Amino acid sequence: MKTTFEDHEVIASLLSGDDKALLTLYDKYAGALYGVILRMCRDEAKAQDLLQETFIKIWKNIGGYDASKGRFYTWAYRVARNTTLNSMRSKKKLIQTEDLSVYDTKEVNEEEPDYAALKGSIKTLEPHHQEAIALVYYRGYTHKQAHKAMGVPLGTFKSYVRQALKQLRETYNHKLVYILFILQLMA
Amino acid sequence: MDKKRILEEGLLELYLTGELSEDLTAIVEKALGEDKELKAHFDVLEADFERMGIEQAITPPNLVKTQLKNALEQPGIRKINWLPLSIAATVALLFGLSSFWLYGKWQDAESSLSTLQSQTSQLRRQVDKLESEFRLTSNHFKSINNPDVIPLVLYGNQKASNGKAVAYVNHKSQQVLVNPKGLPALPKDKTYQMWSDVDGEMINMGTLPTDSELVTLKYIEDAESLNITIEPAGGNDHPTVEELVSYVIL
Numbered sequence: 001m002k003t004t005f006e007d008h009e010v011i012a013s014l015l016s017g018d019d020k021a022l023l024t025l026y027d028k029y030a031g032a033l034y035g036v037i038l039r040m041c042r043d044e045a046k047a048q049d050l051l052q053e054t055f056i057k058i059w060k061n062i063g064g065y066d067a068s069k070g071r072f073y074t075w076a077y078r079v080a081r082n083t084t085l086n087s088m089r090s091k092k093k094l095i096q097t098e099d100l101s102v103y104d105t106k107e108v109n110e111e112e113p114d115y116a117a118l119k120g121s122i123k124t125l126e127p128h129h130q131e132a133i134a135l136v137y138y139r140g141y142t143h144k145q146a147h148k149a150m151g152v153p154l155g156t157f158k159s160y161v162r163q164a165l166k167q168l169r170e171t172y173n174h175k176l177v178y179i180l181f182i183l184q185l186m187a
Numbered sequence: 188m189d190k191k192r193i194l195e196e197g198l199l200e201l202y203l204t205g206e207l208s209e210d211l212t213a214i215v216e217k218a219l220g221e222d223k224e225l226k227a228h229f230d231v232l233e234a235d236f237e238r239m240g241i242e243q244a245i246t247p248p249n250l251v252k253t254q255l256k257n258a259l260e261q262p263g264i265r266k267i268n269w270l271p272l273s274i275a276a277t278v279a280l281l282f283g284l285s286s287f288w289l290y291g292k293w294q295d296a297e298s299s300l301s302t303l304q305s306q307t308s309q310l311r312r313q314v315d316k317l318e319s320e321f322r323l324t325s326n327h328f329k330s331i332n333n334p335d336v337i338p339l340v341l342y343g344n345q346k347a348s349n350g351k352a353v354a355y356v357n358h359k360s361q362q363v364l365v366n367p368k369g370l371p372a373l374p375k376d377k378t379y380q381m382w383s384d385v386d387g388e389m390i391n392m393g394t395l396p397t398d399s400e401l402v403t404l405k406y407i408e409d410a411e412s413l414n415i416t417i418e419p420a421g422g423n424d425h426p427t428v429e430e431l432v433s434y435v436i437l
Contacts, residue, residue, distance in 0.1 A: 031244030
């Protein structure tokens with residue numbers, strides 16, 4: 001899925017004031033963005049509010065999206081990520097002023113919810129590659145925070161991410177070849 | 188910053204998630220705009236990232252979409268779409284200007300209308316006047332241009348040399364009309380007066396103001412002649428025979 005011709009048309013409609021176009025974008029990208037938001041904040045009710053907030057921001061700021069600089073998904077991902085991080089930061093501040101120990105204890109003792117787990121091709125990666133991807137793309141860590149969390153140098157961490165993405169691409173390509181093969185057999 | 192460094196330092200991965208500072212973002216964007224190979228590399232990275240996003244997608248509850256729809260319908264959070272607003276403002280401005288222009292035109296029209304109304308009433312009065320004059324003239328003409336009318340010319344004597352008056356007598360309708368225009372003008376204290384001679388007695392028919400074209404006089408039965416004398420202004424009860432100007436026998 002890339003920023004297709006249809007995406008350009010939908011975005012143009014949204015820019016010209018057609019609100020229904022936002023729902024078309026929602027149908028296409030809400031699942032992927034909800035996957036990011038929910039894994040980051042780990043609170044279903046909160047994640048639903050943040051998903052709505054993300055699309056309201058997309059709606060209000062669509063004029064700032066420049067298709068020549070990248071795909072719509074990348075831009076929307078940044079909106080979702082920043083919205084979620086801001087919300088988590090303000091929550092953390094609020095809790096810290098009241099009772100720091102409660103938050104910390106809760107986070108440490110919290111079990112990993114089912115939805116937080118990554119699925120599909122990522123599970124075929126080596127554990128440290130899986131963790132690198134999860135931290136950076138699904139936990140909202142910056143690369144600098146993530147390498148510290150994993151206890152490896154930044155350069156090493158960056159190469160983890162790059163290798164992980166490369167291996168994923170190969171997995172996808174193999175899947176694609178397999179699907180094409182099946183399709184040819186069926187034809 | 189060269190392509191090699193951007194790739195080695197993993198700046199594209201940082202750019203993807205929006206982690207770069209403004210300066211580095213500008214540098215990477217510039218490099219992507221200029222270097223097709225680097226851009227192709229980033230395109231692949233984005234495609235992988237998006238594919239991963241789709242694979243990790245979690246379907247949100249329908250409630251979120253319903254709430255989003257409701258939020259879109261709330262007037263308070265609507266984004267400002269300047270295009271229709273600017274069109275509306277332009278239309279309002281044009282409306283204002285055209286109203287101002289139309290007001291000016293209306294004032295002009297009011298003024299023209301009042302002028303026209305005054306001209307119309309003036310013309311109406313002229314028409315009325317002309318109509319009444321025409322009616323009078325027409326009546327006079329009918330009175331004159333009639334087989335029963337006898338036209339008589341009264342030539343002035345030495346008291347009114349070269350003067351003449353024309354009398355139109357209709358015995359049937361018992362009407363007498365006289366045109367005294369041909370008589371010489373008199374001083375203000377004098378007037379011409381016409382008389383009918385009936386068995387030697389002069390009977391007053393009326394005065395003849397020389398500024399009138401046609402004067403209606405009294406018809407006297409059995410008149411033998413018509414006579415014009417000069418009398419004091421306003422007319423006389425008895426003719427001043429010495430001042431006889433003209434006469435004609437019927």
